[in-house]
Amino acid sequence: MVAGVVVIYLSQLGAPMYAHERITLAAVANTIAQVKHYEFGGHYDNAHNYAGDVFFVPDDTLMLDEALRLGIRSLHDLFGGVVPHPFVKTKSITHGLITSGADRPEGWSPVFAQRVRTVVLPGYSVFSARDARIAAAHMLSRGAVRVKEALGDGGRGQNLMTTARELDKLLERFSPEEISAYGLVLETHLRRVTTLSVGQITIDGLTITYHGTQRTARNNEGRLVYGGSHLVCVRGGWEALDGLPMSSERRIAVRQARSYDQAAREYPGFLASRRNYDVAQGIDNEGQWRSGVLEASWRSGGASTAELTALAAFVQSPGLQVVEASAVKEFGKGRNVPRGAIVHFRGDDPEDGAIVRYTMMTRALCRAA
Numbered sequence: 001m002v003a004g005v006v007v008i009y010l011s012q013l014g015a016p017m018y019a020h021e022r023i024t025l026a027a028v029a030n031t032i033a034q035v036k037h038y039e040f041g042g043h044y045d046n047a048h049n050y051a052g053d054v055f056f057v058p059d060d061t062l063m064l065d066e067a068l069r070l071g072i073r074s075l076h077d078l079f080g081g082v083v084p085h086p087f088v089k090t091k092s093i094t095h096g097l098i099t100s101g102a103d104r105p106e107g108w109s110p111v112f113a114q115r116v117r118t119v120v121l122p123g124y125s126v127f128s129a130r131d132a133r134i135a136a137a138h139m140l141s142r143g144a145v146r147v148k149e150a151l152g153d154g155g156r157g158q159n160l161m162t163t164a165r166e167l168d169k170l171l172e173r174f175s176p177e178e179i180s181a182y183g184l185v186l187e188t189h190l191r192r193v194t195t196l197s198v199g200q201i202t203i204d205g206l207t208i209t210y211h212g213t214q215r216t217a218r219n220n221e222g223r224l225v226y227g228g229s230h231l232v233c234v235r236g237g238w239e240a241l242d243g244l245p246m247s248s249e250r251r252i253a254v255r256q257a258r259s260y261d262q263a264a265r266e267y268p269g270f271l272a273s274r275r276n277y278d279v280a281q282g283i284d285n286e287g288q289w290r291s292g293v294l295e296a297s298w299r300s301g302g303a304s305t306a307e308l309t310a311l312a313a314f315v316q317s318p319g320l321q322v323v324e325a326s327a328v329k330e331f332g333k334g335r336n337v338p339r340g341a342i343v344h345f346r347g348d349d350p351e352d353g354a355i356v357r358y359t360m361m362t363r364a365l366c367r368a369a
Contacts, residue, residue, distance in 0.1 A: 103127040190284055196212065
């Protein structure tokens with residue numbers, strides 16, 4: 001008798017994926033199947049009569065109505081997250097509105113924006129060109145502003161603005177409907193930035209929580225993009241992570257991510273078994289050191305192979321308390337892979353070019369250290 005099956009699910013609002021992303025998502029789903037002692041069923045087929053429980057690994061955060069149609073009722077039914085409105089899965093929820101009368105999508109939570117105000121960088125979310133110009137006029141007097149597309153990821157969809165004219169030129173690229181649906185983010189620009197990852201995953205009652213550092217890599221077009229994450233993972237929840245030794249700067253990032261995570265409950269129907277928060281730390285336009293959450297990821301992401309490598313190690317060795325693991329993306333031909341690494345993709349992606357993606361566990365300890 002089959003206990004259950006793990007399936008990949010392509011969500012109704014998911015963006016097109018690179019070939020290496022599709023293959024890596026399959027690797028994530030296959031690892032989860034091994035951890036749960038389920039079969040791996042490939043892509044979900046709603047016409048198929050699955051035997052046993054069905055566990056979903058979506059390509060993107062799911063909408064609440066979509067999750068309910070699939071029979072997803074709790075965080076134990078999927079690797080990822082569920083939100084009530086499309087904009088909630090984007091970085092546009094991170095900041096408040098420029099005025100109380102500003103445009104906003106249906107379901108906007110001013111309470112969430114207020115709760116995270118002290119743990120994010122200075123900035124605004126806008127849902128019209130008019131509000132974007134008002135926000136820019138307010139912020140540009142203090143220096144450069146980073147304008148981010150709400151659905152951009154991996155460093156894509158970002159522009160640095162120093163004048164109102166530059167913003168006007170950028171706004172010409174978007175229709176009013178695009179801005180209204182997902183919004184744009186205007187945020188204080190930081191120099192000498194370190195981007196940290198703070199997160200937590202739960203599968204079958206086992207929770208691991210982590211902090212880590214992101215790396216950048218030059219893609220085949222010469223642009224700096226997300227190149228992977230090195231994670232320090234601990235068995236247990238936020239309290240267990242607090243017990244690890246770490247720098248004061250990293251402890252600030254953990255506190256900020258945890259506050260952001262708790263505030264997400266202001267959106268009715270929110271649930272997540274995978275929670276990942278990017279935190280930027282650097283110097284602002286006035287020379288002040290700042291730290292703030294950039295965005296949340298409630299779906300399988302670039303660090304997920306490292307997360308699951310750690311979780312699998314905790315499952316296999318109950319005495320383990322801390323695991324360090326890295327997920328790496330490198331672009332170009334002839335890249336060497338360290339001995340012992342698990343290679344998920346090596347070759348020429350039809351759209352992204354030559355790339356290798358791999359994961360490796362670098363340290364495992366039976367006590368916190």
